[in-house]
Amino acid sequence: MLQREDKTVCKRPEEELKETNTPLLLPRCKLSASRHQQYAAEGAMPVLPALESGTADLGEAHWREVMxxxxxxxxxxxxxxxxxxxxxxxxxxxxxxxxxxxxxxxxxxxxxxxxxxxxxxxxxxxxxxxxxxxxxxxxxxxxxxxxxxxxxxxxxxxxxxxxxxxxxxxxxxxxxxxxxxxxxxxxxxxxxxxxxxxxxxxxxxxxxxxxxxxxxxxxxxxxxxxxxxxxxxxxxxxxxxxxxxxxxQDCVMPSMYAAMAMLPISTGERRVVLYGGINKTPQVLETVPTKENEIGLLNPGSGLWTRRKTLSSQDTYPSKRASVAMATGEEGVYMFGGFETEGCVII
Missing domain, CATH: 2.120.10.80 (Kelch-type beta propeller)
Known part of the structure; x- marks a missing residue:
């Protein structure tokens, strides 16, 4: 369980970094970084073919360019x-x-x-x-x-x-x-x-x-x-x-280039996921960066944040990154791309 020394930021520190089974779903699409940049430069639209609900795996889909x-x-x-x-x-x-x-x-x-x-x-x-x-x-x-x-x-x-x-x-x-x-x-x-x-x-x-x-x-x-x-x-x-x-409420670590998306409303409750981003700039003298398996979770109804540690069946997580694309799916949140915050490697 991750801990943080400063206990004054969150109003309910006992709820910090609770483990959650909220999935961060990673589609294994074969799209190189250079190709991704080309789409952005040319104004093209990379799209996934339509998938019938319950009959296709997103990991089996492929990208095609629409111009x-x-x-x-x-x-x-x-x-x-x-x-x-x-x-x-x-x-x-x-x-x-x-x-x-x-x-x-x-x-x-x-x-x-x-x-x-x-x-x-x-x-x-x-x-x-x-x-x-x-x-x-x-x-x-x-x-x-x-x-x-x-x-x-x-x-x-x-x-x-x-x-x-x-x-x-x-x-x-x-x-x-x-x-x-x-x-x-x-x-x-x-x-x-x-x-x-x-x-x-x-x-x-x-x-x-x-x-x-x-x-x-x-x-x-x-x-x-x-x-x-x-x-x-x-x-x-x-x-x-x-x-x-x-x-x-203030709770999660300061960041820019982070991503936000709504979790699917399966229980009738709204929840927002905050993931990744850059925590340290030349203006910051000292900080404790968020980990690759850490997310912020917001209840927009109450306005309260909690920090959570995501779970993985294989104990593997995406590398911490910034400027990612995230979208709400039927079972969780999908994430694509971005750049690693250590080394600025485009993913």
Missing amino acids: GQTNPSGRYSFVSGVSEGKFYVATGQGRDKIFYNDIWVFKFRTERWEKLPGQPQPSFLSASEWNGVSQFAYSPQARYGAAGGIFPGSPHLYVSMGFSKQRYYDTVVYDVHQRSWHSEFPCYQCHPYSVTYPHARCLHSGVMVNSEELVIFGGCLTGGGVAGPCPSGDSWLFDGRSKLWTKL
Whole structure:
């Protein structure tokens, strides 16, 4: 059982690092790091073929590349999510430090990309008139390193904070039914000393815990005209109905480039898994990094974190890594890629 000397961070230290049989599922897909980077550079879409539930093993699947006549520009550190049979991608950073504020949808049925408008064309304007003024319609500022996503079945894609020329405080939403951006938390006069909303940041983790609630954790709060811990260890919940932020319990180790995903709701209780990330930067003098078999587990209803040690039937675990992709499956959380925090080896 892992232990930590500082017992003051978690309100319930006796619950630290409980063993859990929550599975971290690793599909054994044969995709090299260089090929993975090529997809990101070319804007291609690597997809897994459709699997019939209960009849196929994900380990037997293979990757294939889908390229269409229209594709998003290659990018990384974007916000994405899947809802109603469609995969959405918004914001991100491309080559030569180009930042994006666009949004694209990939339709699994047709296997085609489509660029979505920032705002719909008003009925009282002709196409030519709209082309002349559409550039002035509301869209978020271009950025990378934001958090957010779309809850399955929801029409709202959230994008929260991030960085380009500055760290952003705002949270914006794209309505995929109305095809329009709107600001959920504009924060025109925000400052880093408030206790009612989070400090501006980038490279933080985030996940939608229902259709209108976003949880964020950690990230880097330094740079872009602001100062703060990098990495940070605070977590917040944003309610899109009340437009308010709520600070959650401090417990897990500060990190950036960590990943978050919802566990499947099998018992009727919502739980968020936090995994990996970078715990140490030049700003950190001393810390105790999280282990490769350690996760954070959040109850978004109570706002309480616990630290858990995962179990393995063969006592093997994925190497500790950062910037991974995680997704919710029927039996657990799937994880792919990232880079090892020791040596920065792309996986």
